[in-house]
Amino acid sequence: MGCDGGTIPKRHELVKGPKKVEKVDKNAELAAKWKYCALSQEKLRRPIVACDLGRLYNKDAIIEYLLDKTAERPNAEAVVHVRGIKDIKELNLTDNPEWKGERRNTKGDIYEDMHCGMFICPVVGLEMNGKHRFCYLQTCGCVFSDRALKEVKTEICHKCGETFKMEDVVVLNGTKEEVEKLRKRMEEGRAKAKTKKSKKSKAAETVSAPLESKEDTQAPPVDLTENSQQNGGESSQSAEAGPSGSSSSSKDSKSATSSTTKRSFQEMTEKSEVFKSLFTTHSSAKRTKDQTSNWVTHTPYHF
Incomplete structure (x- = not known):
């Protein structure tokens, strides 16, 4: 059988087979990781920051995300582990002298190297374009190639001179x-930080608790000295006076104890009725139900 134009169709034109799996271009994938922000998918521009998982972001994009986490973003999964500014580190990058910017070949008469990176390793000189392995230090934020860290083994940063450990790479x-x-490693570090905070809070509570108990148990020193002076004076007087002095000291001690105990003014016989009527415990201050009014003034004892 032929078609309208007299052609003979082939089998692959009539029978549809399984679709071929689309392969991701490696060059495009590398460019997306090393030249574009992992959150906003915009081109990387200074200041550039990195998280504990080694992803690159624009600092302004991270700040916008932290200010408003409810907004819908296409790549929010890449930033779920970022809780605040402390979880990111601003990178100290070294510019590539061969990088001429985005419009370096406007005429099209020069070979354009698509793998040319904006930044390089300050020690070896390798370009940061995805072909070579790069690392950064969490202490200072300086970026180096893995080859530089392996060839020059040291615990001091090659660029700023700050000390670091292999755990910080x-x-x-x-x-x-x-x-x-x-x-x-990030989860372990956060768990350790939580335990340290809990220990510090417990230590602060234990320190504050005994201080409060000491303040409650300790008596004012002035009263102690006064009592000691009084007791000393009474004992000296009793020693000099003999039995007569002992009887007088016993009376004084009874009067002192009786004065320290609290009594109501209504029970004091030496006070007059006029003085007792000044207080609310007096019988004249108490009113019957007939004397009370239905309205309340600013003071409950208004007559």
């Missing part, structure tokens, strides 16, 4: 295995 845009290792 984070791989930028690593493989899935490397990202999982970094995630485990």
Whole structure:
């Protein structure tokens, strides 16, 4: 059978087979990781920051995300682990002298190298374009190639001179295995920080509790000295006076104890009725139900 134009169709034109799996271009994937922000998908521009998993972001995009986490963003999954500014580090990058900007070949008469990176390693000179493995230090934020850290083994930063440990080295845009290792290390560090905070809070509580108990148990020193002086004077007087002095001291002690005990003014016989009527415990201050009014003034004792 032929078609309208007298052509003979082939089998692949009539029978539809399974679709071929689309392969991701490696060059495009590398450009997306090393030249574009992982959150906003915009081109990387200074200041550039990195998280504990080694992903690159524009600092303004991270700040916008932290200010409004409810807004819908296409790549919000890449920033779920970022809780605040402390979880990111601003990178100290070295510019590539061969980088001429975005419009470096407007005429089209010069070969354009698509793998040319904006930044390089300050020690070896390798370009940060995805072909080479790069790391950054969490202490100072300086970026180096993995080759530089392996060839020049030291615990001092090659660029700023700050000390660091191997635990502070984070791989930028690593493989899935490397990202999982970094995630485990990040979770362990956060768990340690929580335990330290809890221990500090408990220690502060234990320190404040005994201080409060001491303040409650301790008596004012002035009263003690006065009582000691009084007791000393009474004892000296009793020693000199003999039995007569002992009887007088016993009377004084009884009067002192009786004065320290609290009594109501209505029970005091030495006070007059006029003085007792000044207080609300007096019988004249108490009113019957007939004397009380239905309205209340600013003072409950208004007559």
